[in-house]
Amino acid sequence: xxxxxxxxxxxxxxxxxxxxxxxxxxxxxxxxxxxxxxxxxxxxxxxxxxxxxxxxxxxxxxxxxxxxxxxxxxxxxxxxxxxxxxxxxxxxxxxxxxxxxxxxxxxxxxxxxxxxxxxxxxxxxxxxxxxxxxxxxxxxxxxxxxxxxxxxxxxxxxxxxxxxxxxxxxxxxxxxxxxxxxxxxxxxxxxxxxxxxxxxxxxxxxxxxxxxxxxxxxxxxxxxxxxxxxxxxxxxxxxxxxxxxxxxxxxxxxxxxxxxxxxxxxxxxxxxxxxxxxxxxxxxxxxxxxxxxxxxxxxxxxxxxxxxxxxxxxxxxxxxxxxxxxxxxxxxxxxxxxxxxxxxxxxxxxxxxxxxxxxxxxxxxxxxxxxxxxxxxxxxxxxxxxxxxxxxxxxxxxxxxxxxxxxxxxxxxxxxxxxxxxxxxxxxxxxxxxxxxxxxxxxxxxxxxxxxxxxxxxxxx
Amino acid sequence: xxxxxxxxxxxxxxxxxxxxxxxxxxxxxxxxxxxxxxxxxxxxxxxxxxxxxxxxxxxxxxxxxxxxxxxxxxxxxxxxxxxxxxxxxxxxxxxxxxxxxx
Numbered sequence: 158x159x160x161x162x163x164x165x166x167x168x169x170x171x172x173x174x175x176x177x178x179x180x181x182x183x184x185x186x187x188x189x190x191x192x193x194x195x196x197x198x199x200x201x202x203x204x205x206x207x208x209x210x211x212x213x214x215x216x217x218x219x220x221x222x223x224x225x226x227x228x229x230x231x232x233x234x235x236x237x238x239x240x241x242x243x244x245x246x247x248x249x250x251x252x253x254x255x256x257x258x259x260x261x262x263x264x265x266x267x268x269x270x271x272x273x274x275x276x277x278x279x280x281x282x283x284x285x286x287x288x289x290x291x292x293x294x295x296x297x298x299x300x301x302x303x304x305x306x307x308x309x310x311x312x313x314x315x316x317x318x319x320x321x322x323x324x325x326x327x328x329x330x331x332x333x334x335x336x337x338x339x340x341x342x343x344x345x346x347x348x349x350x351x352x353x354x355x356x357x358x359x360x361x362x363x364x365x366x367x368x369x370x371x372x373x374x375x376x377x378x379x380x381x382x383x384x385x386x387x388x389x390x391x392x393x394x395x396x397x398x399x400x401x402x403x404x405x406x407x408x409x410x411x412x413x414x415x416x417x418x419x420x421x422x423x424x425x426x427x428x429x430x431x432x433x434x435x436x437x438x439x440x441x442x443x444x445x446x447x448x449x450x451x452x453x454x455x456x457x458x459x460x461x462x463x464x465x466x467x468x469x470x471x472x473x474x475x476x477x478x479x480x481x482x483x484x485x486x487x488x489x490x491x492x493x494x495x496x497x498x499x500x501x502x503x504x505x506x507x508x509x510x511x512x513x514x515x516x517x518x519x520x521x522x523x524x525x526x527x528x529x530x531x532x533x534x535x536x537x538x539x540x541x542x543x544x545x546x547x548x549x550x551x552x553x554x555x556x557x558x559x560x561x562x563x564x565x566x567x568x569x570x571x572x573x574x575x576x577x578x579x580x581x582x583x584x585x586x587x588x589x590x591x592x593x594x595x596x597x598x599x600x601x602x603x604x605x606x607x608x609x610x611x612x613x614x615x616x617x618x
Numbered sequence: 619x620x621x622x623x624x625x626x627x628x629x630x631x632x633x634x635x636x637x638x639x640x641x642x643x644x645x646x647x648x649x650x651x652x653x654x655x656x657x658x659x660x661x662x663x664x665x666x667x668x669x670x671x672x673x674x675x676x677x678x679x680x681x682x683x684x685x686x687x688x689x690x691x692x693x694x695x696x697x698x699x700x701x702x703x704x705x706x707x708x709x710x711x712x713x714x715x716x717x718x719x720x
């Protein structure tokens with residue numbers, strides 16, 4: 158189910174409606190112009206009164222045409238103004254919140270020094286009590302804990318909670334700086350709203366550093382291989398029809414077993430166009446293990462580092478024959494969306510399109526001159542992991558994946574790829590002119606191409 | 619724009635005068651329908667729900683003004699159509715009086 162689909166730029170959710178009004182007024186103005194054109198030959202000099210009446214209609218409809226055109230243009234200007242104002246307001250609020258977070262961090266760290274000994278004592282006491290509990294009581298306690306999780310799950314899928322979490326994660330680094338004693342005003346100046354010296358990517362970088370110290374690295378090198386094929390015998394490639402829509406592209410995103418699929422289409426000038434589809438995080442992958450679509454790569458991506466999974470997709474594209482001048486459309490889900498955005502923005506490819514679904518790309522602005530569509534569910538926790546979305550050229554499509562009041566059937570129901578496929582289909586059918594122009598600007602191939610799936614294995618250093 | 623609409627000759631004094639006036643009445647009728655459709659398609663207060671404030675009011679007032687202007691033009695077009703049909707009927711009567719075919 159996909160309801161409440163909205164389309165916009167960084168902050169244009171509320172302005173989409175105004176954009177539609179502007180389009181309506183523009184159409185009415187164009188229709189008035191058509192009436193003016195058709196009116197002119199009707200004055201026959203046969204009846205002065207009738208000619209005067211038609212001349213009056215002509216002048217009036219001309220004025221209405223011009224006025225409606227002015228109103229439409231003013232409304233478009235207002236839409237831009239609203240978006241700018243919203244961004245400025247969000248930035249101002251974030252500055253204040255950063256100072257507040259730093260203050261809370263400072264107080265909490267000092268308070269923590271005092272209460273940690275008490276907490277340690279409490280934990281030791283709880284462990285001791287657990288050890289002496291009879292098995293029936295332990296089971297009852299575990300059951301109660303399970304019930305608590307069931308109560309928490311619907312909250313985790315509430316759009317208001319998800320939105321708050323996005324803000325909270327953005328402020329996490331500010332609180333950390335406050336905790337180590339950096340003055341709150343300086344924290345705001347250093348953070349996302351100021352010099353951007355710190356941010357969620359620097360927090361992720363710190364996590365990555367700690368993980369590396371613990372022995373699991375998300376940036377280790379990888380080896381890729383064509384899936385189910387002996388390359389020497391030319392196997393591993395199948396024929397693929399060109400993608401025809403957003404939903405079609407989303408439907409081609411592979412699962413974690415073969416996380417990369419590359420399609421290659423011949424262009425008339427003899428060059429190749431590539432479509433690459435990138436899977437989301439492998440939930441069964443061990444952290445820092447040999448499967449690169451793991452959480453370690455996720456953290457490395459948010460920290461804007463050369464994640465293992467990112468290296469794998471780059472290698473797969475080269476293996477498929479792509480060069481720096483090749484036209485490439487990147488399509489990715491979740492972690493795959495972050496990889497797609499990083500590669501599209503890297504400047505190493507001739508990016509001709511980007512489609513991401515449920516991707517943690519808030520801190521990864523899209524600035525390139527190519528059609529880009531970012532699809533998110535309001536109840537999906539994953540896109541918020543990278544914090545508040547920064548300014549982007551991409552068209553943001555936000556939809557509701559879950560019916561109001563329906564209890565979730567899984568931990569992250571709004572992140573399921575099947576639901577994103579439905580949202581992508583709704584986006585294909587959406588009337589928004591900007592979205593439709595962006596979809597139409599994605600490359601269209603006329604002949605079938607070759608499809609190759611790749612597996613990837615992380616190699617320890 | 620259709621070629622048929624370019625250059626309406628002045629109705630002549632022969633028997634085709636009434637036919638020409640009727641053709642023009644049909645063209646005016648088409649314009650009447652077009653302007654009526656434009657007027658109906660303009661945004662109404664219900665279309666800007668969720669957008670409040672002086673800017674929204676200004677827009678609605680401006681659109682309402684254009685709606686009123688178009689309403690008057692619909693009246694004028696209706697009047698011109700009736701005038702053309704009346705003139706066509708007179709031309710028919712004139713032709714009969716002169717011994718021609720209506």
